Amino acid sequence: MSRKKYSVVRVLLCLAALLFSVTISRAQRTDALGTYTPYSMFGLGQMVFDGSSYNMSMGGIGVGIRDNRFINYANPASITARDTLAFMLDFGLVQKNIYGRDKNGNTSAYNVCNMQNFAFTVPIYKKSAFIIGIQPYSNVGYKFLSTETDKELVSEIGDIKYQKYGTGSIYQLFFGAALTFAKYFTVGAQGLYYFGYIDRHSDILFNSSSSYKTVNTGWSYKVGAFTGKFGIQYEQPFPSVNSELVIGATYKIGTRMNGYQTRYAMTSINSNVDTVMYQQRDDLKLRVAEEFGVGISYRVKDKWMVGVDYIQQNWRGSSFTGFEDGAGIEYVNARYYKAGFEYVPNRYDIRHYMNRVTYRAGLFFEESYLRLNGSRVNAAGITIGATFPVLRLYNGITVAINMGQRGSLRKEQVRERYINFMVNFNLHDIWFVKYRYD
Numbered sequence: 043m044s045r046k047k048y049s050v051v052r053v054l055l056c057l058a059a060l061l062f063s064v065t066i067s068r069a070q071r072t073d074a075l076g077t078y079t080p081y082s083m084f085g086l087g088q089m090v091f092d093g094s095s096y097n098m099s100m101g102g103i104g105v106g107i108r109d110n111r112f113i114n115y116a117n118p119a120s121i122t123a124r125d126t127l128a129f130m131l132d133f134g135l136v137q138k139n140i141y142g143r144d145k146n147g148n149t150s151a152y153n154v155c156n157m158q159n160f161a162f163t164v165p166i167y168k169k170s171a172f173i174i175g176i177q178p179y180s181n182v183g184y185k186f187l188s189t190e191t192d193k194e195l196v197s198e199i200g201d202i203k204y205q206k207y208g209t210g211s212i213y214q215l216f217f218g219a220a221l222t223f224a225k226y227f228t229v230g231a232q233g234l235y236y237f238g239y240i241d242r243h244s245d246i247l248f249n250s251s252s253s254y255k256t257v258n259t260g261w262s263y264k265v266g267a268f269t270g271k272f273g274i275q276y277e278q279p280f281p282s283v284n285s286e287l288v289i290g291a292t293y294k295i296g297t298r299m300n301g302y303q304t305r306y307a308m309t310s311i312n313s314n315v316d317t318v319m320y321q322q323r324d325d326l327k328l329r330v331a332e333e334f335g336v337g338i339s340y341r342v343k344d345k346w347m348v349g350v351d352y353i354q355q356n357w358r359g360s361s362f363t364g365f366e367d368g369a370g371i372e373y374v375n376a377r378y379y380k381a382g383f384e385y386v387p388n389r390y391d392i393r394h395y396m397n398r399v400t401y402r403a404g405l406f407f408e409e410s411y412l413r414l415n416g417s418r419v420n421a422a423g424i425t426i427g428a429t430f431p432v433l434r435l436y437n438g439i440t441v442a443i444n445m446g447q448r449g450s451l452r453k454e455q456v457r458e459r460y461i462n463f464m465v466n467f468n469l470h471d472i473w474f475v476k477y478r479y480d
Contacts, residue, residue: 076181078152087182095464099427099442100382101404105337106290111436118230119273134158134466169222179214203247212238232271255309265301296332331355348383357411376411400429421448436470
């Protein structure tokens, strides 16, 4: 690779890493949230799907997909689908728009923006490859504020407000490798390191009285854990019709999170803070669920592809220490059903740019790991997206739109309708090419 290309690649890598580190540090210091939903009060918060806008534009599928133009880390085995000397880099942003409503007609609206993922993969030797990356695993973001309505209490004390809010994210750093053997079989493995924080607060605010102290209570978690994820894929080509069938499976080991939980209660008045209780323990009751998935896809090369996935996370019997947990809250196994397809009119059309664009769509149904008062909190939606090629090789910009609903008013839950926008920058280049002229 020429010195000029190497410099460009190095700058892009540093820029992507800087953007991600700035986003994480900003989220930890301010109220910049990765999500905003009352359902993130419970457990580890709202789960984030594995993958980029490439996956999400097709309903989130990825277990049974092999594509040499995109990084698909939803299955560790898929990264060997590549050109032999190609390096690939992918980083993305997500913007979420959430609109909530409860049975009493109370409404809310919130917008959040954050990094979605960063991934970098290179070949190792012949039919093997290496990958490293980072993305959120779960997000916590909610805020409730109510005002005391008891007239006698208000006349005696003044304005009283009750506030509950939570912030934080758990990220997963992944690094892995894959190897193709026996021509059509590929196996892969990822090491996963989870790290992050979750803060949950409950406050009583006396805004118009100088005689009563504001009460601040809450839980704070700082967590970390190692685990592993394994994947396998079988690829069956059909040369006579220029197509292939891919079957894949994944398995993630469940693990317990290490770290600290802090339980605190403080009172304050006129900038004077008194600590009523401060307990720090290292016996966390937080864990990452065991997970397995299966997927299948059929592709007519350079034309179209269709696929489906099924994923299950085994949360049944889990318990999470926190003041939000109580009667009517149960953790059960989560299930995800996904389907999607892509179509490109003419990948090699040199006259009409839009014919080279890859168009995608999909749908999904989610049975979450949370059951409230006997009713599971489900979600369903549709996705659309496209990849716009840039310059040469497989460089491109991939966009995805995810439109869906979580919860239902008929089950006396909070109904959320959301529209999420994602954009990923797909960078591709060839290493170790000897140029005659530089």
